[in-house]
Amino acid sequence: MEKRERIVRRIARELHDGDYVNLGIGMPTLVANYVPPGIDITLHSENGMLGVGPYPLESEIDPDLVNAGKEIVTELPGTSYFSSADSFAMVRGGHIDMTVLGALEVDEEGNLANWMVPGKMMKGMGGAMDLVAGAKRVIVAMEHTTKEGGHKILKKCALPLTGTKVVHMIVTELAVIEVTPKGLVLREIAADATLDAVKKSTGATLVVEGEPGRF
């Protein structure tokens, strides 16, 4: 299975029936393709919509209907629209059950860096800082290391932060890691990975309690 598919399939298992969920742009969006049977979720888009539907057919295209990634989408029975101010009130107010977003770095305290790299032009944080500050549960979806094999899960983030102590869970192609007061607890290891390989790919201390599960 491709890395990204393994990550988003695993995250989809964290969804609960009735959840209101915000999926970030890119890989997190794919979580919507793997919602387990019997689980009914409502997707929130921060530009002012609850109940985001699939991409339209050519005949259904409506330029007045886009998601936060500026992709054209469709509405569903029960969709609602509201202003950006109302949309972020529901985010900050703790009404969104879960958000899934990518990361450049995450650390042992659950600090997250995902919006800027010093020396490169700052393009902006969009809604990421509000989402991590306000969603009840923040799940990071990312590849375990950089393309060059460098660590992304660290003792302490080096890049400018998006939020402090905000991440609850990290899901990569190698592991499922929970951020707890004890530190980063290794909950599961990918079916084809070893504990040793996960530890080598991680720049932080991993707490192992008993035998981690497999996914």
Place this chain on the structure above:
Amino acid sequence: MNKVITSAADGIALIPDGATIMCGGFGLCGLPENLIRALHARGTRNLTVISNNPGVDDFGVGMLVRAKQVSHFIGSYVGENKEFERQAIAGEIKYTLVPQGTFAERIRAGGAGIGGFFTPTGYGTIVAEGKETRVIDGRNYVLEAPLRADFAFVKAFKGDTKGNLIYRKTARNFNPVMATAATVTIAEVEEIVEPGQLDPDAIVTPGVYVTHLLKGAYFEKRIERRTVRQLQAV
């Protein structure tokens, strides 16, 4: 009292160089494109533009950026525009990035007479640098200031001649909140109707906020990402 104006050029005629303008829209969706085109044609300069994004190179706020009419941009995300990036790197345009929810709430506060607010967003990040922080019920918050403008350009679906507005789908976005936060608000709509023709219960922006109302001459409604699915055989 007649709020209806007949051309976008009339709407923007009194905007001086150096003005601060709020501009509704998210990406290219829900943009007051007729007012932007008119301001571009008039060549008003040294503007501060407050908008979530600066559009793309040749559409939306990007038209004003490309013509070097914008000296300061305030928004939450400035990707998708190569000319903006060039000007930013060259130091030709100043820009200020604000978390999107803080951006919306600062505008809401500006329109609602609120002198500032404490938000958890950005606590412990560079966004909070130099700002007052406070612990409220055990949680860390950052003080953010209200945001107002001289003019607001908003796009609505329909308006009545009293300036009451309704919106359509996600083209609503920042438009209603920006309508409240400027000295002069100019709304462009796809259709102007008589009072009584809009359901009073459905009105999102009451006319008190709208100074001028314009029926847009032409809406391109450009699509930024044309994501379509194919009909699958069942």
